[in-house]
Amino acid sequence: MIDKVTLAEKFARFSDHWSPKIVGELNGQLVKLVKFQGAFIWHHHDTEDELFFVHRGRFRMEFRDRTVELSAGDFLIVPRGVEHRPMADEEAEVVLFEPATVLNTGNVRDARTIETLEHL
Amino acid sequence: MIDKVTLAEKFARFSDHWSPKIVGELNGQLVKLVKFQGAFIWHHHDTEDELFFVHRGRFRMEFRDRTVELSAGDFLIVPRGVEHRPMADEEAEVVLFEPATVLNTGNVRDARTIETLEHL
Numbered sequence: 239m240i241d242k243v244t245l246a247e248k249f250a251r252f253s254d255h256w257s258p259k260i261v262g263e264l265n266g267q268l269v270k271l272v273k274f275q276g277a278f279i280w281h282h283h284d285t286e287d288e289l290f291f292v293h294r295g296r297f298r299m300e301f302r303d304r305t306v307e308l309s310a311g312d313f314l315i316v317p318r319g320v321e322h323r324p325m326a327d328e329e330a331e332v333v334l335f336e337p338a339t340v341l342n343t344g345n346v347r348d349a350r351t352i353e354t355l356e357h358l
Numbered sequence: 359m360i361d362k363v364t365l366a367e368k369f370a371r372f373s374d375h376w377s378p379k380i381v382g383e384l385n386g387q388l389v390k391l392v393k394f395q396g397a398f399i400w401h402h403h404d405t406e407d408e409l410f411f412v413h414r415g416r417f418r419m420e421f422r423d424r425t426v427e428l429s430a431g432d433f434l435i436v437p438r439g440v441e442h443r444p445m446a447d448e449e450a451e452v453v454l455f456e457p458a459t460v461l462n463t464g465n466v467r468d469a470r471t472i473e474t475l476e477h478l
Binding site for chain 2: 240241242243244245246262263264265267269286287288289293301306307308311312313314315316317320335336337
């Protein structure tokens with residue numbers, strides 16, 4: 239069944255932070271929703287580029303040499319290999335678009351690593 | 359240079375309809391912006407799934423057996439092989455996410471086919 243996904247309705251279904259949920263799949267890529275709040279960990283992905291689109295709120299993507307500030311309606315592509323750390327002073331709703339192989343913490347495994355993602 | 363893309367700013371740069379513009383690339387996939395108005399043509403893509411995300415306005419995706427209505431904040435994934443026709447009563451701003459190989463008119467070539475897309 240081909241059906242639309244309403245972002246606001248899907249974001250209303252969860253409240254945990256830094257835990258991406260799968261809401262779509264195409265061409266080996268996943269569409270995920272995640273809520274950011276506070277600071278994540280520094281990491282990179284060896285072989286995958288990642289897209290971050292802000293649905294609601296704002297966050298900063300920190301790189302080792304600079305910071306990019308994003309707000310609702312902005313997106314950012316982080317190329318493979320580039321170390322980054324998302325940081326949100328207040329809760330932000332973010333859409334991720336990335337290959338199905340991406341692990342949320344990239345090259346790092348720690349308490350925030352999520353091996354199996356929930357589908358919404 | 360890694361920099362953000364602000365959708366509203368990019369959409370303000372063009373006014374033609376049914377002519378996707380490239381605004382991002384990752385993992386062999388392209389992010390494109392397009393303005394819909396009126397009816398497009400029936401077509402399908404043999405090997406590519408397509409994602410349509412509504413940034414502003416609304417449109418209908420017609421399938422041979424049903425229609426899905428989308429408005430701002432909704433997305434729809436059309437699987438490969440499925441015939442579809444986008445239709446917008448008023449202008450809609452839409453973000454496409456699809457493989458770099460996608461031709462806008464899919465299996466059909468006509469006056470609306472665009473072989474080489476502009477980068478914004």
